[in-house]
């Protein structure tokens with residue numbers, strides 16, 4: 001039995017802004033099959049505190065970055081949680097990373113340093129009769145954990161997973177004292193990055209093993225274009241870097257049992273869901289494919305490329321139902337485009353149940369991202385027979401089999417990929433899509449292929465378990 005402590009800033013179903021939460025929520029269950037007992041250390045945001053009932057207090061901290069705090073143990077949705085209840089850091093209105101206007105909380109450095117520090121203390125002393133053999137941090141919010149472990153003299157191996165390298169968690173050097181970091185280690189070999197404290201770099205430097213969420217993204221990260229300043233460090237650590245593709249929760253995302261939809265086992269069952277979805281989005285009947293897109297609306301996700309390429313879809317009988325929220329400029333541009341095109345319907349917001357109905361009712365799931373470490377919505381799409389049309393990058397390259405002549409001849413295609421990642425090549429992909437969609441025999445075969453593709457956690461959980469076991473064996 002291996003004990004693993006996850007240090008992570010979000011975890012589904014309790015609190016989610018994106019794919020990180022899905023992974024933190026699903027991977028523990030998958031690892032349990034391999035004899036790994038995961039406990040997830042999570043900030044006690046107001047929304048989390050409301051969902052955990054009466055947990056057990058397992059530790060108290062008199063002064064954790066300016067206030068007292070408690071560590072609470074509880075189980076929600078089968079996940080063993082350790083909730084850091086620090087009201088001065090987490091009990092506030094607004095979102096988990098920022099206020100209602102979208103601005104980051106000014107004390108985010110302290111908020112997540114506190115999480116890392118408690119992670120390190122758990123590794124040092126154990127908690128609730130439980131001590132981790134492995135500490136596994138996710139993204140910059142967990143990056144300082146190995147620094148605090150080092151300060152406490154803890155040698156438990158630290159595994160670091162990069163879900164999105166675009167966020168570095170940088171802070172001014174003046175915060176060294178406030179964060180309780182050792183000024184002697186504020187060097188380019190450790191966590192100094194262009195004169196700032198970088199939580200992400202601390203994680204990359206301090207990890208025994210680093211991984212990201214697909215093999216292609218692991219390779220892309222070694223280039224300046226994708227590494228966003230961290231490519232040099234990652235090249236230096238290449239021997240310890242791997243790519244492990246994400247899975248999805250096969251119970252939550254199961255078209256045969258999904259309570260949000262009219263359940264189906266074969267692609268023909270999608271028709272009723274498609275009718276319902278058109279109604280929800282106010283779209284009329286059309287000859288072309290009904291595309292769906294569910295996403296945070298950011299530059300990463302290529303929404304601007306999509307806006308430019310859309311006529312190639314909409315003017316040839318295709319439709320798009322889009323659900324998302326994020327960058328206000330993109331939200332406005334999408335709403336304006338929806339006013340102009342009757343075959344485009346946009347809902348701004350976050351709606352988990354609707355996202356299920358979109359997977360069930362859509363013909364095609366669009367993921368035109370500029371970069372995508374793994375991506376989850378194309379995996380949902382595969383499972384629901386909703387064929388992915390994706391940019392050829394990161395996990396989208398690894399999980400979709402492009403309908404190339406060779407793949408079609410072998411009968412293995414599951415979707416469409418486009419490259420280079422430009423509006424023009426996306427528009428060309430829409431033209432290819434129309435041809436494929438009109439060839440109903442090929443389309444149905446692709447849907448069947450898609451629904452058969454393994455998209456669960458089985459193989460990837462085994463890969464994480466291998467990392468843990470090798471690190472533990474190497475310690476002796």
Ligand SMILES: Nc1ncnc2c1ncn2[C@@H]1O[C@H](COP(=O)(O)OP(=O)(O)O[C@H]2O[C@H](CO)[C@@H](O)[C@H](O)[C@H]2O)[C@@H](O)[C@H]1O
Nearest residue numbers: 018019020163295296324349350351352372373374375376
């Ligand atoms: N408006 C909305 N309503 C309902 N649901 C919505 C929504 N907007 C987004 N979602 C949901 O949020 C999740 C997004 O996950 P992704 O993996 O696609 O991207 P994200 O960039 O957040 O994750 C980062 O981390 C994950 C996990 O490693 C990587 O897969 C990914 O490449 C990386 O960028 C999906 O479950 C999606 O359905």
